[in-house]
Amino acid sequence: MRIIITGGGTGGHIYPALAIAKGLQNKIREAEILYVGTKKGLEAEIVPKAGLPFQTISVEGLSRPFSYRTLASVFKACKGCWEGWHILRAFRPHVVIGTGGYVCGPLVFAAATLGIPTLLHEQNAVPGLTNRILARLVDGICVTFEDSLKYFPAKEKVHLTGLPVRQEIMGMERLTGIKALGLSANKTTIVVTGGSRGARSLNLAMSRAYGKLLQRDQVQFYHITGPGGYEEMLSFLAQENISLDGRENLRIVPYLYEMEYALAAADIIVGRAGASFLSEIMLRGLPSVLVPYPYAAANHQEYNARSLEKKGAAKMVLDQELEQGKLFTALEEIINNVSLRAEMAEAAKGMGKINALDEITQLIVGISKPEQR
Ligand SMILES: CC(=O)N[C@H]1[C@@H](OP(=O)(O)OP(=O)(O)OC[C@H]2O[C@@H](n3ccc(=O)[nH]c3=O)[C@H](O)[C@@H]2O)O[C@H](CO)[C@@H](O)[C@@H]1O
16 A cells, blocks of 8 residues: 655654554555655655655745745745646555645645545644645544644544654653663653754743752753754853753753653653644653743644643743743742642643554545555
């Protein structure tokens, strides 16, 4: 069975796609998978590393308000459809799966017009524009949050599956992660991450909090700055007179490809509220302080974070509250109060949807055209 998977731009669209790819490879022995993305998206780095064949089409977001750049992006989308059509003709997939991001638009559109079965996965509580438009054409839509059901009127093709998480994240032992990252097994480990692109305001707020936090003997931090924020983080720390030389309780890295190590090692998370990441910390049962990205489309990260906060799985601090030191206060409370931490961990675990991948792969097999397999 030949399958095209497309989705990209940021890790939040790519990692669910990779989880689905792995799930299909495990379920269907003769599965032949091609990943289609863009040259500029993070997928161009991540997907080849994951060992999947990768091809690209040209596409970018529609620039708004309307200007000559909007016309240029419409032209690019048409070119993307044309390139997508060529890939579809050459690969002849039995099914095309889109996990969001601009790249999905032309490819899923071209597949649907050629009569190839198509399925979308929506990660966020408030769906993105591309998926809302494509929803009319596709054969199935899988959603992560119950809240997003209302945005898709064709109820018969919408399925509340949850978000598929990479297998390696689910099963790893804490000690394996601790050893791989060179951390101490006896300390409370706090992993800080601003999502696949990093978060400047979170880096800045943490650099200001580290002065006090690092005085504690029993905690250690593994801080992922995001690829573009690493150098700046070093200068933030220098401004606070925090040196990394010989320091074992604070590790700063730009990006971690093997996120499973950090999630296994972590006792507490400080992060943004991207849907993929939240699904990962729920499945691992990790208490967290979440700082939603305030400019995400339709403010969806705040809705994502609130859903965990409501259940007692996370504490939420708004980006505009960072200046007031609220992040430090929330984190201190979780570090100090071990029973609160355990309750939060339990609540997070209760929210994880462990069968998401299974349900999605079953749906994919169901909609693919059996006579063509
Ligand atoms: C700014 C913005 O609009 N972000 C969106 C984007 O977030 P983003 O791409 O940041 O996605 P998430 O925060 O949901 O997930 C990040 C993913 O990258 C992985 N990771 C991260 C850092 C690292 O060093 N290594 C690594 O592997 C995480 O394990 C996770 O799988 O897509 C998500 C899913 O559609 C949305 O919910 C987010 O709102």
